Amino acid sequence: MRGLPHTSGRGAFWFVVVASVLAVVLAVALGFVVVNRLTGGGTALVEGVVGSEKVELFEDERVVERFAELGYEVRVRPRGSRLMAEDAEGADFVSPGSGPASEHVRERHGISTEYRPFSTPMVLLSYQPMVDALEGAGVAEQSEDGTWSLDLAAYLELTEERTRWRDLPGDAVSSSNRNEVLVRTTDPRTSNSAAMHVAALSYLLNGEEVVAPGAVDEELTGTLSRLFLSQGQPPESSQQPFDQYRDLGAGHTPLLWAYEAQYVNAMVNGPALADDAVVLYPGPTVYAVHTVVPFTEAGDAVGRLLTEDPGLQELAATHGFRTEGGAQFEDLVAEHGLPVRVRVGDVVNTPTYEVLETLLTGIEDSYTSNGVRPPAPDASVRDGGAGGGG
Numbered sequence: 001m002r003g004l005p006h007t008s009g010r011g012a013f014w015f016v017v018v019a020s021v022l023a024v025v026l027a028v029a030l031g032f033v034v035v036n037r038l039t040g041g042g043t044a045l046v047e048g049v050v051g052s053e054k055v056e057l058f059e060d061e062r063v064v065e066r067f068a069e070l071g072y073e074v075r076v077r078p079r080g081s082r083l084m085a086e087d088a089e090g091a092d093f094v095s096p097g098s099g100p101a102s103e104h105v106r107e108r109h110g111i112s113t114e115y116r117p118f119s120t121p122m123v124l125l126s127y128q129p130m131v132d133a134l135e136g137a138g139v140a141e142q143s144e145d146g147t148w149s150l151d152l153a154a155y156l157e158l159t160e161e162r163t164r165w166r167d168l169p170g171d172a173v174s175s176s177n178r179n180e181v182l183v184r185t186t187d188p189r190t191s192n193s194a195a196m197h198v199a200a201l202s203y204l205l206n207g208e209e210v211v212a213p214g215a216v217d218e219e220l221t222g223t224l225s226r227l228f229l230s231q232g233q234p235p236e237s238s239q240q241p242f243d244q245y246r247d248l249g250a251g252h253t254p255l256l257w258a259y260e261a262q263y264v265n266a267m268v269n270g271p272a273l274a275d276d277a278v279v280l281y282p283g284p285t286v287y288a289v290h291t292v293v294p295f296t297e298a299g300d301a302v303g304r305l306l307t308e309d310p311g312l313q314e315l316a317a318t319h320g321f322r323t324e325g326g327a328q329f330e331d332l333v334a335e336h337g338l339p340v341r342v343r344v345g346d347v348v349n350t351p352t353y354e355v356l357e358t359l360l361t362g363i364e365d366s367y368t369s370n371g372v373r374p375p376a377p378d379a380s381v382r383d384g385g386a387g388g389g390g
Helices: 009-039 052-059 061-069 099-109 128-136 152-160 192-205 218-229 239-248 260-269 297-308 310-318 327-336 353-369 377-382
Strands: 044-050 072-078 093-095 115-127 140-142 148-151 255-259 277-283 287-294
Touching: 044 052, 044 297, 052 061, 052 072, 052 260, 061 072, 061 310, 072 297, 093 297, 099 192, 099 287, 099 353, 115 128, 115 192, 115 260, 115 297, 115 310, 128 140, 128 277, 148 152, 152 192, 152 277, 192 218, 192 255, 192 287, 192 353, 218 353, 239 255, 255 260, 260 277, 260 327, 287 297, 297 310, 310 327
Parallel strands: 044 072, 044 093, 148 277
Antiparallel strands: 093 287, 115 255, 115 277, 115 287, 140 148
């Protein structure tokens, strides 16, 4: 009987080596395919829920590329800051547009970590004829540096008298403009920017003191509710009022409460606002501090990188946000010659989440009792605080 072919010890050794190498190569290739299918590339997929004012930032190709260089693919969906804590399923992180909203998320989910990569003060957007009329009424004033201020206390006096635009002194505003002088806001039932308006107004209505827990009464919520209800049906999303201000002009939106970042972003990245568009700094105003609350290690990495990576910080500044230290924002404003204040002095603190939620609930109840329909579910999902600003 013919025996089996003879195999030398050296041949067996090389056979084992080659087989092992092929196995490793195959395993790596299969692993790459699996990772590629899961993440769409060689990066770690991270999902977040953010205020709509930050969607454009996260979808900026330069931001996407920078995150990819750092090993991450970040996908986000918009959600109103007030509702974010209850709609974070499957997210690695959330990014609300204020300290109180972040406080609620952390308390609800038992998380202590919070990143604060950037912020933006709340401002008012108007048009020169309206600003001239407000100046004549002693409500608006231009500073030596060319920027404008709006006295919120004087504005509240106008609202108490139900003053209409045509009633203001001078002839800057058409005598046919019968609309009441009111700040246009987003929907306070879902939107962070509207909540920031509540924070600023409640400070003045409470004797120039931040409203403390247990200090909310019917008179306060009643006054606030009227200022929102008198605007009519609230917009369906935070982006809508800014788009209407830009596209429909002073006749539709003569005075808009907005994020400063919206104005800067529009003037830097477009579509640019009209030549007679004016940004005013309310006195007092509040800062919208945009935070990142991580739920996973990947979410923590996103928050850390947004806060510490110079490239991402610079890109955030190009979208109008004020970053740590402020130098990048200052350089951007100077480069484009924008009438924006580098230092905003008249700023008050926001109430705690508990107090702010009590105020917002009172306004929400007024909407309900007056038959104002709630925002559609798909609209509130899109909402985050304001368009271009949560």
